[in-house]
Amino acid sequence: MGFATKDVVIVTLRYLLDWVLVIGFIAAASVLGNMDGARRPFNxxxxxFSFPYHGDTVSVTLLVILVVAVPAIIILLCCFLAPRSALPALVGNRNAPASYVWKHKLLNWNRAWLGLGLTLALGYFVSNCLKNVFGKPRPHMISVCQPDWNKVAAIVKSTRTGPQGVLAWNPLVTSEICTTTDHDRLSEAFRSYPSGHATMAFAGLTYLSLFFYSTLVLTLSKTSIVKLPYSIQDTRKRNDDSNEKSRDGASKLHPPSLPLLSFVVVISFFCLAMWIGASRYLDFKHAGIDIFSGSVLGFLSAICGTWWYAMPAAGGVAKGRMRAGYRQDYSTGRRVPLPEHDEPRGPIGAGERIVLMDTNNDRNSMEGAPTVEK
Structure with a gap:
């Protein structure tokens, strides 16, 4: 077995193991979602807790379509329709054969879907764990519970405060006072915190926003560009010529800001997530803090999934199983590191700054040039 074939087999097995773990997380989360968790006493x-029961504006089926199917389809189209410049793993391989390009497109697609799967699985699992632990009643608890008010009155009379025996109008009761026969709906009425809809919406759509943005950055860095002679200097070194580390880039391409339309597209994903969360408040399914906490949980899940699989790092190197920054040596079949000056290059690294160069090769610091500190 050649080196290249062995490397492909190892990477394939690693990805299969990742998919097994992601599916396992989703299965475990589904089991947790069907369990009876804690039931917090309520007044x-x-x-x-006295709001009427209302149907779902965003049903579970519609939620799956919006936060799973739609992002998956958009990611699929981005991976296969994006130009070669959007694939960091093809850096320096301008003459790579079509089969090599399609192999990396498949790897990019698989890694992007794995990131989406990890994001959704993490949000789904953690939200169901918290629901079972907290057991917080929903705003429509009384409508679902249909309490036996005779039992409630007995509890009120037996609960007295103060030396005069004043009746307590804030008694705490449990689900034992409920007369409803729909036990599944009653169990679901104690799963208010955090909002599962908000978690999944912000998880899937935030991941889609980050992936879409990173794809645009890599694509537009080659398709919409201006020439600028510059070098990138390491500001963490001393400012003398003997110790300053710089990378000349007079022949490189400096990407401009992204088009405003791309900003509108990215923001629309967040607006959709916010609408899904707001619908849970209007349907009396959650309190505001439940939706806010679910949104934060979903956002953090998306950050984890993006960082682990799909986020290109500075210098054109991508995190994940198959790293960019390598090119294929067709004579040996091995992947070899790219020279530091090869294009395209990602954002400036920590402690670096852009320095313009004039036609006489004199280096003058660019006033107001961006510097990234650790």
Missing amino acids: PYDPA
Whole structure:
């Protein structure tokens, strides 16, 4: 078995193991979602639990379509329709054969879907764990519970405070006072915190936004560009010529800002996620803090999935199983590191700054040039 074939087999087995773990997380989360968790005592006279029962504006089926199917399809199209410049693993391989290009497109697609799967699995698993642990009643608890008010009155009379025996109008009762026969709906009524819809919406759509943005950056860095002679200097070194580390880039291409339309597209994904979260508040399914916490949880899940699989790092090197920054040596079949000056290059690294160069090769610092500190 050649080196290249062995490398492909190892990477394939690693990806298969990753898929098994992601599917396992989703299966475990589904089991947790069907379990009876904790049931926090509540006050039957609390107006916060007295809202009427309302159907779902965003059903579970519609949620799956919006946060799973739609991102998966968009990612698929981006991976296969994007130009070669959008694939960091093809850096320096301008003459690579079509089979090599398609192999890396497949790897990029697989890695992007794995990131989406990890994002959704993580958000789904953690949200169901928290729902079972907290057991917080939903705002429509009284409508679902249909309490036996005779039992409630008995509890109120037996609960007295103060030396005069004043009746307590804030008694805490449990689900034992409920008369409903729909036990599944009653169990679901104690799963308010955090909002699962908000978690999944912000997880899937935030991941899609980050992936779409990174794809645009890599694509437009080659298709919409201006020539600027510059070098990138390491500001963490001393400012003398003997110790300053710089990378000349007079022949490189400096990408401009992204088109405003791309910003509108990215923001539309966030607006869709916010609408899904807002619908849960309007349907009396969650309190505001439940939706906010679910949104934060989903956002953090998307950050984890993006960082682990899909985020290109500075210098054109991507995190994940198959790293960019290598090119294929067709004579040996091995992947060899790229020279540091090869294009395209990602954002400036930590402690670096852009320095313009004039036609006489004199280097003058660019006033107001961006510097990234650690």
